[in-house]
Amino acid sequence: MKLHALGCALVTAGVAAHAAAAHDEPAGRHGYISTVVAIAPNVLGLQARVLGGDERLTLRNWSGKTVVVLGYHGEPFLRFTDHGVFRLAGAEWRRVAGGTSYAWHDHRIHWDRKTPPPAVAAAPDRPHKLFGWRIPGRADGRRFVITGFLGYAPPPAVSHGRSWWPTTVSSALAVLLAVVLLRRRRGSAARAGGGPSGG
Numbered sequence: 759m760k761l762h763a764l765g766c767a768l769v770t771a772g773v774a775a776h777a778a779a780a781h782d783e784p785a786g787r788h789g790y791i792s793t794v795v796a797i798a799p800n801v802l803g804l805q806a807r808v809l810g811g812d813e814r815l816t817l818r819n820w821s822g823k824t825v826v827v828l829g830y831h832g833e834p835f836l837r838f839t840d841h842g843v844f845r846l847a848g849a850e851w852r853r854v855a856g857g858t859s860y861a862w863h864d865h866r867i868h869w870d871r872k873t874p875p876p877a878v879a880a881a882p883d884r885p886h887k888l889f890g891w892r893i894p895g896r897a898d899g900r901r902f903v904i905t906g907f908l909g910y911a912p913p914p915a916v917s918h919g920r921s922w923w924p925t926t927v928s929s930a931l932a933v934l935l936a937v938v939l940l941r942r943r944r945g946s947a948a949r950a951g952g953g954p955s956g957g
Contacts, residue, residue, distance in 0.1 A: 789878075789913045792867040792891070794906040801825070801897045806904045809861055813868045815893070815904075818859035823898040832894070836860060866891050868908060878910050885911040 792808045792815075803821030808814070819825045819838040829835035829846075837844045837851060843860040844851035854860060869875060869888065877886045886909065893904040 789910050790869050790888075790908060791911070792906060792908045794904060795890075796905050798903055798905060801902050804897065804902075808867065808906070813863070814861040815864045815867055816859060816861040817904075820858055821897060825895060825897050827893065827895045830866070836862070864893065866893060867906060869910075875910070883912055885909065 790813075792813050794806045794808060794815075797804055797806060801821050801823070803819065803823075804825060805818040805820070807816050809816055817825070817827065817836075817838065822840075825838040826834050827836040827838075834846050837846070838858070838860070842853050842857065843855035845854045846852075873879070874882070875886070875888050877888065888908045888910055890905065890907045895902050895904065
């Protein structure tokens with residue numbers, strides 16, 4: 759199975775999982791769903807995810823470091839410290855949360871136009887990976903990037919009272935992710951080993 763096909767399967771499973779968890783709520787934005795892939799390089803204790811249908815990006819900082827998320831133009835936007843979370847407003851930082859996490863709407867991670875992307879307009883009944891996104895930041899001054907992608911899958915019909923949906927979809931998603939990670943590890947091992955050495 760090719761990675762492209764796996765990507766489409768992951769998009770479909772992801773949207774279905776959101777629909778199962780949300781029940782009567784729409785899955786993503788009319789079938790759109792944004793997914794965090796990684797924080798690179800990894801910052802131990804820093805976690806990112808996208809919440810449900812409203813597609814808010816949530817960052818949780820358990821790293822013990824001061825984390826700054828950069829805005830649309832590379833300017834400081836959010837600051838996570840031991841004293842809470844602060845958002846830059848004008849020339850001063852304003853406290854917006856007292857804990858270690860904060861969720862916000864970020865236009866970089868979702869489709870915010872009224873018209874659908876060309877791929878969705880051409881084939882609305884098929885899953886699509888639309889684009890990858892990147893949100894830069896700094897942890898104690900060291901750069902990192904939160905990476906992810908926006909996908910689309912036709913929203914499945916909501917099945918009321920079907921408790922097996924979350925488990926089934928989560929299991930399928932876990933298997934697909936395992937396959938992707940295994941292929942990446944094999945590729946990395948092959949590159950590290952190099953080709954046959956000449957004598």
